[in-house]
Amino acid sequence: MYEAALHHIRVNGAADYATLPHHNLETHSGHSVSVAKDPRGSRLLQKKINEGTPQEICKILKELKYHLHELINHPFGHFVIQKLFQSSNISVAQKNALVYLIIVDLQKLKNVCMDDQGNRVIQQILANVKEPSMIHKIAVIMRSISLALMKNFNGGYVIQQCLKLFPPVCQNIILDVVAKNCVDIAKDKCGCCSIQKCIEYDELPAFMQLVNKLIFNAVDLAEDSYGNYVMQFLVKRKKMEVNSMLISRLRYRYIRLSKNKYASNVVEELLRYSGADNVAVIARELMKSPEFLNLVQHPYGNYVVQRAVKYTEGPLHERLCSIILSNEKKVSSCLYGKMVLLCARAGCNQ
Numbered sequence: 001m002y003e004a005a006l007h008h009i010r011v012n013g014a015a016d017y018a019t020l021p022h023h024n025l026e027t028h029s030g031h032s033v034s035v036a037k038d039p040r041g042s043r044l045l046q047k048k049i050n051e052g053t054p055q056e057i058c059k060i061l062k063e064l065k066y067h068l069h070e071l072i073n074h075p076f077g078h079f080v081i082q083k084l085f086q087s088s089n090i091s092v093a094q095k096n097a098l099v100y101l102i103i104v105d106l107q108k109l110k111n112v113c114m115d116d117q118g119n120r121v122i123q124q125i126l127a128n129v130k131e132p133s134m135i136h137k138i139a140v141i142m143r144s145i146s147l148a149l150m151k152n153f154n155g156g157y158v159i160q161q162c163l164k165l166f167p168p169v170c171q172n173i174i175l176d177v178v179a180k181n182c183v184d185i186a187k188d189k190c191g192c193c194s195i196q197k198c199i200e201y202d203e204l205p206a207f208m209q210l211v212n213k214l215i216f217n218a219v220d221l222a223e224d225s226y227g228n229y230v231m232q233f234l235v236k237r238k239k240m241e242v243n244s245m246l247i248s249r250l251r252y253r254y255i256r257l258s259k260n261k262y263a264s265n266v267v268e269e270l271l272r273y274s275g276a277d278n279v280a281v282i283a284r285e286l287m288k289s290p291e292f293l294n295l296v297q298h299p300y301g302n303y304v305v306q307r308a309v310k311y312t313e314g315p316l317h318e319r320l321c322s323i324i325l326s327n328e329k330k331v332s333s334c335l336y337g338k339m340v341l342l343c344a345r346a347g348c349n350q
Helices: 002-016 031-036 039-051 054-072 077-086 092-103 106-113 118-127 132-143 146-150 153-165 168-180 182-186 191-199 205-216 218-222 227-236 240-249 254-258 263-273 276-288 292-296 301-311 314-326 335-348
Strands: none
Touching (some): 031 077, 054 077, 054 106, 054 118, 077 118, 092 106, 092 118, 092 132, 118 153, 132 146, 146 168, 153 168, 168 182, 182 191, 182 218, 182 227, 191 205, 205 240, 218 263, 227 240, 240 263, 254 276, 276 314, 292 301, 314 335
16 A cells, blocks of 8 residues: 555656756765855855745755755755755745655655754754645655654654644554554553643544553553653543453452562552442442452552552442451561551541
8 A cells, every 4th residue: 555655656746846957866076065065154054045036946946856855854954955944935836846756765765754953954944845645655654764753862852843733644654553463562662752742632533542552552552661651641631431441351360469569559540530339349349358468568669559548439439448457467468568557447437
């Protein structure tokens, strides 16, 4: 599908973008390129872009067009590239031609998106592209590098910009890739932050595909040093249907998860954000386990028990506090047990 779309761009691009002939990507050293890299020259060139004649603009574009990626990453050249997209002196067709030349080379596009400065320039370029057909072409191209960008600190911002600016059909093109690779992304140091931004797009069809994949792999992700943050973020969205699905998926593993350094945080948030009925499912499983008293005294598990005491209600809450307090001698021998006892006493006085 991607190859066909790229072929369509290449075949039809020559007619659509005749204002900038691009026979092949040969090196073309022009005066404007060296000027753009000079501090003073960059300012002069930006002024010329705003005030120049159509003939002068065409000459500048002809000289710059094969050096776009290089200039995007340059300390002074990037100002010239931004000016090309901001200036009303550059036609929509000319801007589209420049966009095409930037996105058609995937490796160079990926490199600029991952660059500290380049990603900011690409974001500004995206903000200045208005033509629906070009936006769709960008989405199709971005689809093939979305996984790499999601796992990169700078690249993640480019994906976020696409999701922020693009119409739903184009958002789904990108979010579909994120959903299919969500486990790989969520377990990555940068990816776990990027994917949390994607979870906010809960009105898109691809959102449920993403959620279903995350929930299917919930145990693996909850116990992961980065994946657990994704699961916590999902829970904190307070989508009761989603939290119910997640609680169901994790059933009969709550003792194990509560003793895990990372997964215990996920269980705590489920108790906090899932409503009384769902909290009861987790609390009953913990209380019925022969390992419950060990959990009360566990470095991580004790926090889960405290959260269960806080968010259970009615007879279940009373029963939970009663079990803890009736085993005071057994659990008061360690600091964690004492903390749970204090919580249970406070719960009885509510």
